[in-house]
Amino acid sequence: MAPPVPQAPEQGPKAGAxxxxxxxxxxxxxxxxxxxxxxxxxxxxPYDWHIRSAHIxxxxxxxxxxxxxxxxxxxxxxxxxxxxxxxxxxxxxxxLRTRAARLVPPLxxxxxxxxxxxAWIEARDKGSWSAGYWAWMIQQFSPEQMADGLPVNHLWxxxxxxxxxxxxxxxxxxxxxxxxxxDGLERALRGWGLLICPALYLxxxxxxxxxxxxxxxxxxxxxxxxxxxxxxxxxxFLLARREAVWDGFERLRWPALVVAAGAxxxxxxxxxxxGGGAFHEVPRNAVFALDQWATIVAILGFARRWLRGPxxxxxxxxxxxxxxxxxxxxxxxxxxxxxxxxxxxxAAAEIASLVAITFAVSLLIYEAVRxxxxxxxxxxxxxxxxxx
Numbered sequence: 001m002a003p004p005v006p007q008a009p010e011q012g013p014k015a016g017a018x019x020x021x022x023x024x025x026x027x028x029x030x031x032x033x034x035x036x037x038x039x040x041x042x043x044x045x046p047y048d049w050h051i052r053s054a055h056i057x058x059x060x061x062x063x064x065x066x067x068x069x070x071x072x073x074x075x076x077x078x079x080x081x082x083x084x085x086x087x088x089x090x091x092x093x094x095x096l097r098t099r100a101a102r103l104v105p106p107l108x109x110x111x112x113x114x115x116x117x118x119a120w121i122e123a124r125d126k127g128s129w130s131a132g133y134w135a136w137m138i139q140q141f142s143p144e145q146m147a148d149g150l151p152v153n154h155l156w157x158x159x160x161x162x163x164x165x166x167x168x169x170x171x172x173x174x175x176x177x178x179x180x181x182x183d184g185l186e187r188a189l190r191g192w193g194l195l196i197c198p199a200l201y202l203x204x205x206x207x208x209x210x211x212x213x214x215x216x217x218x219x220x221x222x223x224x225x226x227x228x229x230x231x232x233x234x235x236x237f238l239l240a241r242r243e244a245v246w247d248g249f250e251r252l253r254w255p256a257l258v259v260a261a262g263a264x265x266x267x268x269x270x271x272x273x274x275g276g277g278a279f280h281e282v283p284r285n286a287v288f289a290l291d292q293w294a295t296i297v298a299i300l301g302f303a304r305r306w307l308r309g310p311x312x313x314x315x316x317x318x319x320x321x322x323x324x325x326x327x328x329x330x331x332x333x334x335x336x337x338x339x340x341x342x343x344x345x346x347a348a349a350e351i352a353s354l355v356a357i358t359f360a361v362s363l364l365i366y367e368a369v370r371x372x373x374x375x376x377x378x379x380x381x382x383x384x385x386x387x388x
Contacts (some may be wrong), residue, residue: 020311021085023303027317028078034067036329036362039154040354043337044347050122050153050330051337055347062268069267069292072157073232074299079161080233084240085166092172099165102380103158109378110155110327116140118334121150125338154330156217163219164233171237182238186245194248195256195297198235202228202289207282228292246304253301256294263291323380324369325362332361 042049045060087095120136123129129136139145152159173179188197211226216222239245270276270284277284336357340350369379376383 021081022309022311022315023300023307024078024081025311025315025319027074027299027303027309029315029322031071031075031078032322032326034071035326036333036358037355038067038071039330039333040062040351040358043333043354044351051125051334051345052346053337053350055350062271065267065271066264069288070295070299073228073292074296075157076160076164076221076229076232077236077296080164080168080236080238081240082167082236083233084237085236087169087172087242088171092169095172096165096169099162099169101377102382103162103165105377106323106327106380107152107155107158107162110158111150111152112141114327114331115151115153115155117331118153121334122340124163155327156219159219160225160229164230167230168234168237178238179198182242185235185238186242186304189245189248191248192200192252194245195252195259197295199290199293201231203232203286203295206289207291210285211281246300249297249301250304251301253298253305256297256301260291260298263287263294266355267291301387320368320370320381321363324366327379328365329358329362332365333358336361 041060043051043053044055044057045052045064046058047061058385083095083099086098104105116137117133119140120129120133141152158318171181205224205227209227213221213223215225217225265283267287270287332353336354340353340357345353366379369375370381373384
C-alpha cells in the first residue's frame with residue numbers, strides 16, 4: 001500500500017516547518033476501505049475470483065464499476081507523492097534503504113505466510129488440490145514450483161510499488177533533470193490542462209494497450225497497467241511539492257465531478273447495453289478512462305478543500321493501521337468465506353458478516369502486531385523507538 005503521506009513545507013510565517021498532507025492521508029485511508037468493500041463485492045460477482053459465495057449477482061459488475069476505474073490509480077499517485085515528500089533533502093541511497101526496509105520484509109512475509117493460505121483454499125475450492133495445507137506448502141515451495149513463480153495475489157501492488165520506486169529513485173541523483181521534468185509537467189497541466197491532458201493520455205492507453213494487452217498483474221508483461229500506474233506514480237513523485245498543481249485540483253473539483261458523474265452514468269449504460277462493446281470497444285474504453293481521471297481530480301480537489309488540517313489521533317491511528325490491514329485483509333476475507341459459506345446464510349446476512357469480519361479481524365491483527373517489536377517490520381510498521 002501507499003506509505004503514509006508525510007510532509008509539505010508550511011507556507012507563511014513558519015516557512016521551513018513541516019506539516020502532514022492530511023488531505024492525502026484521508027484519501028489513502030478511504031481508498032483502502034473501498035478496497036475491502038471491492039474485494040467483498042468480488043466474492044458475489046460473476047468474475048472468477050479466488051473464492052466465491054453461493055450467492056452470485058450479475059448486477060455486481062455494475063456496482064464494482066463505481067470504483068474500479070480509479071481506485072488503484074489514485075493509490076499509485078498517492079504512493080508516488082509520498083515518495084516525493086520523504087525524498088526531499090535525502091540521497092538516493094538513503095531513500096532506497098528506507099523504502100526497502102519498509103516494503104521488502106512485508107512482501108517476503110506475505111508471499112511465504114499470508115498468500116499460501118489463500119492459494120490453498122482456492123485450490124481446494126476449485127477442485128485442483130485435495131491434500132492438506134502442509135502438503136500444499138511443500139509443493140508450493142518446491143524447486144519446480146518456485147521456478148515457475150510464486151503467486152503474490154493482492155500483494156502484486158507491493159511488487160509494483162517496489163519496482164516503481166526503483167524507477168523513480170535514480171532521478172534523485174539528477175536533480176536538474178527531475179526539476180526540468182516537473183517544470184514541464186506543471187506547465188502542461190496549467191488551467192484546464194490538469195483535467196484534459198492526463199485524461200487524453202489515459203484514454204489512449206486504454207483504447208490501445210488495454211484493448212490489445214489487457215491486465216495481467218504480472219510485472220514483466222503488464223504493459224497497460226504500467227502505462228497507467230507507473231505514470232500515476234511518477235506524476236505524484238514529480239509534482240508532490242508543486243502547490244500550483246494541487247491548487248489546480250481544488251479549482252477543478254466541481255467540473256471534474258460533473259464529468260465523472262456523466263462518464264460513470266454512461267459507463268453503467270454501456271455495461272448493460274448489448275452494443276456497449278461496439279467499435280472495437282473504443283467508446284467504452286474512452287469513457288472508462290475519462291471517468292478514471294475525472295474522479296481522481298474531483299477526489300483530490302475536494303480533499304484539498306475540506307480535509308486539510310492538523311493530524312488527529314484517529315487519522316494517526318488509521319495511517320499506521322492501513323499497511324498491516326492491507327497485508328491481512330484478503331487472507332482474512334478468503335478464510336471467512338471458506339468458513340461461513342457452508343452455513344448458507346441469506347445473502348444480506350452473509351455480506352454484512354464478511355464486511356464486519358474482514359475489517360474487525362484485520363484491525364485485531366494490527367493491534368496485535370503493533371505491540372510485538374520483533375514482528376512489526378514484517379507487517380510494514382517502523383520499529384518501536386528505543387528507550388532513552
